[in-house]
Amino acid sequence: MTKFRAVQILVALGVMSLLWFGLDGQQALRLLARADPMWLGAAMLALTAQTVLSALRWRLTARQLDQSIPLTHAIGEYYLAQVVNQSLPGGVLGDAGRAVRARHQAGLRRAGAAVAIERLAGQVALFLVLAAGALAVTVLPGGLALPNWVLGLIGTLLAGGLVVVVALGGAGQLPGRAGTAARDLRGALRVTLLAPGALPRQAALNLAITAANLAAFAFCARATGTALSVTETAVLVPLILLTMILPLTVSGWGLREGAAAGLFPLVGASAQAGLAASLAFGLMFLASTLPGLLVLLAQRHDRRAPVPVPVSATTAQADP
Template structure:
């Protein structure tokens, strides 16, 4: 990379670090950081272990989803290879600003058998499937908890936010589909990606396992966050978890902080009190989730040494 590019990248990283520190400092003042720290020092280790187990299972299922997606596109991956690469990608995403560097790395390292374009498409489609599952869970949970008698009562702004995210996502899909007819290079590339996603996600043989794996990964990450709330002493109904936590996690996609730190905590401190939590305990729960998430991806370090030097392994029965 040219020195000018490196300098620009360094400025972006510095800005993300400053935003992260600024948000966390603001939350310390607004959400009673001293009380949140006291809660952190008294967490229940058994629930932390349960959260770690849930995030570990999440990685296993997500790696299998990637393997399935890549296989549908003509890029066979062995299960062990897919799991090692997924762990490594998560480790990089959790420690390097940007949140997608690890995913780009696994696309590059798996390109030998089918080319970089197919490898990149497999990664993009797999990540897309995970985000769609999270959004769908939120939309369904908001609908059920609002309409079912005796369910949870959400403020209008919360319902509006959930509706805006759902409709915005549908509109984005519509824009992407319409972009297939754009002139120049954009149209054919969007059309190719649309065909790729259709084959990998909703093909006759792909749809059932894709649905099962995406449901599993979503359940695991929501359970992990729920276990972290229990670890800090919160008692929240699972209906609140499946409604609010997707919103909290989706804030991490905004690339203005390092790995979503600060944004996730701010969203937790703002949203979890809607279900009866205190802001300080909500802040503590989000911090615990972030720390458990870092521990959960540490096996990615083993992948650095265990990964074969010859590129991607071929799929084994």
């Protein structure tokens, strides 16, 4: 175990301990124990759909960069990446492995670009849903009333995303390798996301993937006793899930639960309900990645399988 991974585990345990003792963890555990299995099953189906659709998005993105990935292979690789992301430091090594294993057709640079752009597209879609939800509750009367600190957080996140876009556009003017890399990335983004043949399919896939992700959390909330409306899901759940991209804990454990506990009172639910819903989501997400273990075992079996010796070669060795 690396020091970084050990620190991640300690931070996750520390945050979870603070939440447990500070928010009556026993009550959250009771809500989790009484969770409705039908809603948990719906969450599992939504997370499974998210994985399959994400593999399709990766396959489409790679195809725009002259890589051909069979559908079953893409799905298996995506499941394997999820398992690795859950167990190794950083939370992205599984995606790096996808790029390395897909490098043979177009080289490591294009394979890496396809994986990075595919993941980036998912985060952009989550940001857009968050912006649309915040705009809806701000403009429409009688909706979710967001306190100033939540509006400020949303504004900061969206402003940060805009700064990244502007910085990427300006980085192409830099000399040397930095400018070349920025121009290459912009070109890859145009080809994979904005090309006429790719844009409609990318938009549809990203919307469906984001909807499945948000629905899975909403289903877990419903299973543990909190019903979230579509607007509430569009505003609060992205804020909760975005904590998972911060490499401070293991796969967002602790941070996600803290965000849920802090935001659920905005919809009239208790902090314990938020904690229970986030725990249910984390467990369902872990369960949804289990097929990746089968992919890993299959790959190890293929590596250990003996290479058959051609009959002609055996005959030649037997001849004097």
